[in-house]
Amino acid sequence: MALATNLGFPRIGLKRELKRAVERYWSGRIDLNQMKATASEIRRGNWHLQKQIGIDHIPSNDFSLYDHVLDTIATVGAVPSRYGWNGGEVDTDTYFAMARGTAEIPAMEMTKWFDTNYHYIVPEFEPDQQFALSSLKPLVDFTEARELGILTRPVLLGLISFLMLGKAVEADFSPLDLLDNLLPVYEEVITKLAEAGAELIQIDEPMLALELPHEAGDAYRSAFDRLNSAAGDTKILLTAYFADFKPNADLALSLPIDALHLDLVRGPDQLAEMLTYLPEKMSLSLGVIDGRNVWRADLEAALATVETAANALGNERVMIAPSCSLLHCPIDLDMETELDAELKGWMAFSKQKLQEITILTRAINEGRPFISDHLKDNHNFQENRATSSRTHNEQVRRRMSSISEEMMRRKSPFVVRSKAQKQNIDLPLLPSTTIGSYPQTAEVRQARADFRKGKLTAADYESFLKEQIEQTVRFQEETGLDVLVHGEFERMDMVEYFGEQMEGVAFTKLGWVQSYGSRYVKPPVIYGDVHRPKAMTVDWISYAQSLTDKPMKGMLTGPVTILQWSFVRDDQPRRDTAYQIALAIRDEVADLEKAGIKIIQIDEPAFREGLPLRREERDEYLQWAVNAFRIASSVVDDRTQIHTHMCYSEFNEFIKPIAALDADAISIEASRSNMELLDAFVRFDYPNEIGPGVYDIHSPRIPPKEEIKDRLSKALKVLRHDQLWVNPDCGLKTRGWPEVTESLRNMVEAAGELRRELSKG
Numbered sequence: 001m002a003l004a005t006n007l008g009f010p011r012i013g014l015k016r017e018l019k020r021a022v023e024r025y026w027s028g029r030i031d032l033n034q035m036k037a038t039a040s041e042i043r044r045g046n047w048h049l050q051k052q053i054g055i056d057h058i059p060s061n062d063f064s065l066y067d068h069v070l071d072t073i074a075t076v077g078a079v080p081s082r083y084g085w086n087g088g089e090v091d092t093d094t095y096f097a098m099a100r101g102t103a104e105i106p107a108m109e110m111t112k113w114f115d116t117n118y119h120y121i122v123p124e125f126e127p128d129q130q131f132a133l134s135s136l137k138p139l140v141d142f143t144e145a146r147e148l149g150i151l152t153r154p155v156l157l158g159l160i161s162f163l164m165l166g167k168a169v170e171a172d173f174s175p176l177d178l179l180d181n182l183l184p185v186y187e188e189v190i191t192k193l194a195e196a197g198a199e200l201i202q203i204d205e206p207m208l209a210l211e212l213p214h215e216a217g218d219a220y221r222s223a224f225d226r227l228n229s230a231a232g233d234t235k236i237l238l239t240a241y242f243a244d245f246k247p248n249a250d251l252a253l254s255l256p257i258d259a260l261h262l263d264l265v266r267g268p269d270q271l272a273e274m275l276t277y278l279p280e281k282m283s284l285s286l287g288v289i290d291g292r293n294v295w296r297a298d299l300e301a302a303l304a305t306v307e308t309a310a311n312a313l314g315n316e317r318v319m320i321a322p323s324c325s326l327l328h329c330p331i332d333l334d335m336e337t338e339l340d341a342e343l344k345g346w347m348a349f350s351k352q353k354l355q356e357i358t359i360l361t362r363a364i365n366e367g368r369p370f371i372s373d374h375l376k377d378n379h380n381f382q383e384n385r386a387t388s389s390r391t392h393n394e395q396v397r398r399r400m401s402s403i404s405e406e407m408m409r410r411k412s413p414f415v416v417r418s419k420a421q422k423q424n425i426d427l428p429l430l431p432s433t434t435i436g437s438y439p440q441t442a443e444v445r446q447a448r449a450d451f452r453k454g455k456l457t458a459a460d461y462e463s464f465l466k467e468q469i470e471q472t473v474r475f476q477e478e479t480g481l482d483v484l485v486h487g488e489f490e491r492m493d494m495v496e497y498f499g500e501q502m503e504g505v506a507f508t509k510l511g512w513v514q515s516y517g518s519r520y521v522k523p524p525v526i527y528g529d530v531h532r533p534k535a536m537t538v539d540w541i542s543y544a545q546s547l548t549d550k551p552m553k554g555m556l557t558g559p560v561t562i563l564q565w566s567f568v569r570d571d572q573p574r575r576d577t578a579y580q581i582a583l584a585i586r587d588e589v590a591d592l593e594k595a596g597i598k599i600i601q602i603d604e605p606a607f608r609e610g611l612p613l614r615r616e617e618r619d620e621y622l623q624w625a626v627n628a629f630r631i632a633s634s635v636v637d638d639r640t641q642i643h644t645h646m647c648y649s650e651f652n653e654f655i656k657p658i659a660a661l662d663a664d665a666i667s668i669e670a671s672r673s674n675m676e677l678l679d680a681f682v683r684f685d686y687p688n689e690i691g692p693g694v695y696d697i698h699s700p701r702i703p704p705k706e707e708i709k710d711r712l713s714k715a716l717k718v719l720r721h722d723q724l725w726v727n728p729d730c731g732l733k734t735r736g737w738p739e740v741t742e743s744l745r746n747m748v749e750a751a752g753e754l755r756r757e758l759s760k761g
Helices: 017-027 032-053 069-074 092-100 137-147 161-164 175-195 214-231 244-252 270-279 300-313 343-344 352-365 368-387 394-401 414-424 442-452 458-479 538-546 559-564 574-594 615-633 653-662 676-683 705-716 737-759
Strands: 058-060 109-110 120-123 152-156 200-204 233-239 261-262 283-289 318-322 501-505 513-516 520-522 525-531 553-557 599-603 641-646 664-666 687-690
Touching: 017 032, 017 520, 032 058, 032 137, 032 261, 032 300, 032 352, 058 137, 069 092, 069 120, 069 152, 069 161, 069 175, 120 513, 120 676, 137 175, 152 161, 161 175, 161 214, 175 200, 175 214, 214 244, 244 270, 244 442, 261 270, 261 318, 261 737, 283 300, 283 352, 300 318, 300 368, 343 368, 352 368, 352 501, 394 442, 394 525, 394 574, 414 599, 442 501, 458 737, 501 676, 525 599, 538 553, 538 574, 553 574, 559 574, 559 615, 574 599, 574 615, 599 615, 615 641, 615 653, 653 676
Parallel strands: 058 152, 152 200, 200 233, 233 261, 261 283, 283 318, 553 599, 599 641, 641 664, 664 687
Antiparallel strands: 109 120, 501 525, 513 520
């Protein structure tokens, strides 16, 4: 019999119960046992739901209080010494300290999980580092499910990927050198799971989808020989996702494993080769349901793929699965009571994707006639989507065809623009600013909720927002910031806000996905041709500018970020959708300039995230991604200054494409890595202006003035005085006003002291 399986389920709860529990624990409103009780309730609900749907292999240890890589750090005892952990079990407060930092200790670095908008905590490694089993979470979760009568498939982040996803701290060595030190801990975990009754263990090795250094191949062979021995009679499923196995197919097929997972959404062409060379007793997990988007699967096409494998291998060697963990999808489309029936008919969330998997499994085991009604309904939905007038707008298509090279170029080179901007905008050396958002307090959130529920009139809500903007403008003036922002109180999310005002975009009520920790986002659903019916930000920015003589930045989200952080239509190239969004943003940029706004920031934090995992595919992406930004930004006069912001994006390897954006100034995350990003500017003479973030806003820690000044001094060793901006590394919406007040005062004072020192020569 073919098996219906899953690689991972969203951990956040149907109504974001995990977020509320974790944040209440952080604030002291509930205790540890109450938080753990909520977590357990979510896990149990997930397992019962999957069992009810008919999933044969239900994952465990896919749940996390914060991040599954951080869970692995705790499991193997890879706790950096600065957290004062002295061995034994890693306690909850140490766990959260690594993720968020404390008042005294900075958090660990955070970066994007491959090409997704999920962020993971970056492991830190030292030469000869020792590891020890320091958390029994994989075993505890497995046992909890077994006590419910559910035999799960434990999920482990593979040790090679874990090492390669980490960073070497203060030493020039390869984390792979630590393999022999780490292997005994993984052997111990696998042995304990086998002894507890696990029949199959899922080991995620997503690095196998990338180009690997030569030594990684030897590491994989050595590691899996020992893990296979530790597993005994328990079987091992090796998974990789987000691409095909092409660079490492021979390596994967040579490992002593019992089953191999293929992402057949991102790598559909790999199946034929794998079927040809698959070892005789190895099974295949077929990832035919898209784990990263919300569109209903084409069941006929997916079934044809599964039938090809089943005919070659026999049903008993076939597992049917999503392409990757469903972590990246919302939970249940049935909860969306406000989506219209046509749009809803085109979509599937995690629950519905698992139902698609069980339908396909039934077709393989019982035959097509048993699912004929499902196939017919699915075909009708696919046909409706393909022919619907809602997906095509002729005016947008005509404008797309008129995009020219001239539309992608500023009128003058930066050296000319810079002089014009200095005459137009009066700024000191080392100008200070913030990234855009200010604290979204409980009062702000309540007012927004009351407005949406009809408890607050539009006029009263607008008045409230204007009060918030004015207070924030006055705060920035009093603090001494040089370039102000309006605070973004009208926006719940930087992508959702713009998507709500564009045609061709839909929104969900409970379509939340995890971005990092307790930060969840509700991505827009781009289903048709995108355009902007009217101005989106001009009134708010113009009002804020009317309150001050200091320059006010217009705050926009860039086309690539809107694309990356949305669920994007899959019936046309992503480039085309990006260009449509770019034209909409271009119109907004032009309107802001007409309204007298002298500085316009077009945020692109997802620019690096969109980079294909394979090097041979990157040039094409970078070309259209750069073009999209330039379409959006190049409409302005030389005197108008264009900024962009990027965060947690590891720029070093592609600094030239960032320079090709030709933004007048770029702000970037640099604090968690202690300004390591500046290494890129040693090797590359970045021509324009730059603000490397001088403190981490994702931590409650308040940075001392001396620390900020030291970071600015480091920046001045590789950047010109007239290049450097002073700013935090991201927006401030998740922080409280007391933290923001003290941190920004320290930042402004540090900049002022350094400015005075520079002026003295």
